[in-house]
Amino acid sequence: xxxxxxxxxxxxxxxxxxxAATQVHAARGVTPYLPLNLAPExxxxxxxxxxxxxxxxxxxxxxxATVLDALPKACAVDLELCQSVRAYLGRxxxxxxxxxxxxxxxxxxxxxxxxDNRRGLTTDAEWLASAQAYFRPNxxxxxxxxxxxxxxxxxxxxxxxxxGLEYAQLDVGFRDRWLSPxxxxxxxxxxxxxxxxxxxxxxxxxxTRLGFSxxxxxxxxxxxxxxxxxxxFTRGNPRLAGMHLGIEPVSGWAxxxxxxxxxxxxxxxxxSLDDLVRAFxxxxxxxxxxxxxxxxxxxxxxxASFTSRLTVPGPMPVAVYxxxxxxxxSRGRDYLLGNSALSMGxxxxxxxxxxxxxxxxxxxxxxxxxxAIYLDGLTHEGRVIGHWGAAHRAPDDAxxxxxxxxxxxxxxxxxxxxxxxxxxxxxxxxGTFDYERLHDVxxxxxxxxxxxxxxxxxxxxxxxxxxxxxxFAAFVHYPHAQLPNGERSYRRARREGDGVFFVDLGxxxxxxxxxxxxxxxxxxxxxxxxxAAVGVRRAVSERSDLxxxxxxxxxDGHMLLAVRALDYGLRITRKIDxxxxxxxxxxxxxxxxxxxxxxxxxxWRDVLPQYDIGVDxxxxxxxxxxxxLPGEPLDERPDSFYDIALASVYLTRRW
Numbered sequence: 307x308x309x310x311x312x313x314x315x316x317x318x319x320x321x322x323x324x325x326a327a328t329q330v331h332a333a334r335g336v337t338p339y340l341p342l343n344l345a346p347e348x349x350x351x352x353x354x355x356x357x358x359x360x361x362x363x364x365x366x367x368x369x370x371a372t373v374l375d376a377l378p379k380a381c382a383v384d385l386e387l388c389q390s391v392r393a394y395l396g397r398x399x400x401x402x403x404x405x406x407x408x409x410x411x412x413x414x415x416x417x418x419x420x421x422d423n424r425r426g427l428t429t430d431a432e433w434l435a436s437a438q439a440y441f442r443p444n445x446x447x448x449x450x451x452x453x454x455x456x457x458x459x460x461x462x463x464x465x466x467x468x469x470g471l472e473y474a475q476l477d478v479g480f481r482d483r484w485l486s487p488x489x490x491x492x493x494x495x496x497x498x499x500x501x502x503x504x505x506x507x508x509x510x511x512x513x514t515r516l517g518f519s520x521x522x523x524x525x526x527x528x529x530x531x532x533x534x535x536x537x538x539f540t541r542g543n544p545r546l547a548g549m550h551l552g553i554e555p556v557s558g559w560a561x562x563x564x565x566x567x568x569x570x571x572x573x574x575x576x577x578s579l580d581d582l583v584r585a586f587x588x589x590x591x592x593x594x595x596x597x598x599x600x601x602x603x604x605x606x607x608x609x610a611s612f613t614s615r616l617t618v619p620g621p622m623p624v625a626v627y628x629x630x631x632x633x634x635x636s637r638g639r640d641y642l643l644g645n646s647a648l649s650m651g652x653x654x655x656x657x658x659x660x661x662x663x664x665x666x667x668x669x670x671x672x673x674x675x676x677x678a679i680y681l682d683g684l685t686h687e688g689r690v691i692g693h694w695g696a697a698h699r700a701p702d703d704a705x706x707x708x709x710x711x712x713x714x715x716x717x718x719x720x721x722x723x724x725x726x727x728x729x730x731x732x733x734x735x736x737g738t739f740d741y742e743r744l745h746d747v748x749x750x751x752x753x754x755x756x757x758x759x760x761x762x763x764x765x766x767x768x769x770x771x772x773x774x775x776x777x778f779a780a781f782v783h784y785p786h787a788q789l790p791n792g793e794r795s796y797r798r799a800r801r802e803g804d805g806v807f808f809v810d811l812g813x814x815x816x817x818x819x820x821x822x823x824x825x826x827x828x829x830x831x832x833x834x835x836x837x838a839a840v841g842v843r844r845a846v847s848e849r850s851d852l853x854x855x856x857x858x859x860x861x862d863g864h865m866l867l868a869v870r871a872l873d874y875g876l877r878i879t880r881k882i883d884x885x886x887x888x889x890x891x892x893x894x895x896x897x898x899x900x901x902x903x904x905x906x907x908x909x910w911r912d913v914l915p916q917y918d919i920g921v922d923x924x925x926x927x928x929x930x931x932x933x934x935l936p937g938e939p940l941d942e943r944p945d946s947f948y949d950i951a952l953a954s955v956y957l958t959r960r961w
């Protein structure tokens with residue numbers, strides 16, 4: 307990694323010097339990272355603590371210190387869960403320890419289907435083993451040893467050297483990375499592929515009242531022989547630079563932005579820091595090929611995303627989260643994402659007594675994980691580095707897709723944990739292959755026994771090529787996850803300041819501007835329809851609240867689905883609220899179109915008890931799709947744009 311490592315080390319030294327100059331000598335030292343997709347029972351308990359602790363996390367692996375900070379609030383809701391997680395975190399607090407050992411043996415069918423988010427594993431793998439250990443001579447230095455092994459592969463995930471403080475921790479080695487608030491998928495970086503060697507600089511304690519967090523990294527990807535350069539190809543290891551910036555200005559809500567950049571490799575070089583910075587902050591100028599910028603001068607391949615997560619306290623606490631990502635820029639504007647992807651999710655730790663519920667959905671347009679320079683795309687050791695769904699398609703097919711995941715966990719009266727998960731994926735019809743819909747069902751039972759967690763898992767499904775597969779595995783994890791010995795409920799009475807759920811029903815009217823091609827004049831049409839929405843909201847001060855909302859309208863005969871990742875309301879009088887909101891929209895055309903979405907509104911509260919009246923002005927900006935289907939108009943510009951302006955009036959019912 308050369309100069310990249312030197313630059314990061316210099317940056318780290320400068321930050322340490324700044325901290326020393328400001329006499330922050332009492333700052334906490336380095337934190338270990340908790341398992342990521344290695345110990346599901348433990349990880350689910352930790353996720354539950356973070357929701358009950360009102361801690362919205364935008365990336366993983368979780369820092370142990372972050373979970374410790376969430377425990378006080380979580381303990382007030384579920385003391386038994388809190389004690390279990392605190393006991394597990396205690397295994398990381400010594401100077402030497404082995405916090406995880408796991409083995410798995412399986413009986414499988416012959417089909418080698420990608421096992422989602424398991425570091426390159428396939429469903430025909432007959433065994434898997436993983437381990438973590440650490441040595442910490444003092445609070446500011448730590449050595450972690452880890453790894454995952456399965457037939458013919460060893461991944462050194464979790465092996466890294468760490469040094470620093472809570473505001474600037476340097477990690478060198480094989481650090482896992484998951485740049486998304488979602489449990490089951492991440493568009494930019496996940497554990498779908500094996501872990502890359504990297505250098506990372508980050509903080510785990512938020513900075514300033516805005517709750518600022520950051521992560522900067524540079525990683526080395528696997529070798530590729532298909533890197534386009536001049537009139538042929540060059541062989542080498544592309545680099546992957548990345549950035550995460552996040553804020554948590556109020557308890558329970560966080561907003562983040564992520565960017566990764568694939569560059570260099572072989573004769574393409576990539577040794578200029580100035581070029582990297584320019585491409586990072588001006589992608590439409592330095593990283594998009596046009597009549598001025600040639601393919602050899604184009605710096606690399608970029609992907610970006612905006613993420614948000616909101617936790618809503620109450621008798622039934624909820625976490626809702628969104629991710630809007632782009633494989634490119636749009637209209638030559640750095641802030642508009644092109645070839646987009648939209649994901650939304652909800653996690654309810656206790657939908658019913660002893661029942662946990664999670665639902666996540668994602669959809670992405672064409673060209674994701676494919677690139678005209680890096681013909682192997684955003685892959686590492688043969689697997690995409692982002693969403694698991696992109697591993698289920700033919701090689702080099704840049705087809706879009708839609709994926710869903712539904713997961714239910716149940717604590718039975720006999721104790722232990724029963725989990726059921728269903729995943730499905732449908733690739734678009736314009737791909738190079740006539741795909742079928744993927745169906746995948748996983749059933750899992752685990753329980754504690756003499757300091758261990760024992761269990762079995764059955765996975766079965768049909769992939770996108772019509773092949774059926776099965777895998778039955780038995781596993782042993784150390785230490786035990788301290789699973790409940792029987793039914794347990796922590797639902798409490800409603801308190802002042804708890805969140806509210808609501809539905810809207812009303813009418814909307816407005817106009818849509820249709821810009822199909824540069825050769826066809828823009829068409830302006832009027833539209834009107836019923837309007838419906840469902841959402842959640844929580845107070846963040848005496849006069850303001852934050853929420854999230856999913857809205858549906860019919861625009862010119864096609865469904866417009868819009869999400870408000872940020873929905874801020876300010877109380878002007880006892881009865882009147884004003885609001886501002888932003889998010890993303892999906893327009894259901896022959897292939898889906900995506901774009902930014904924002905607006906303003908007003909609300910008249912309690913026209914009747916628990917009923918409000920709302921008025922909104924809403925705008926979906928440059929909602930775009932590529933023209934990919936036979937018979938669509940041809941043009942030098944591959945995409946069509948839709949600008950949608952709506953006014954809505956509706957009745958709200960709150961619970």
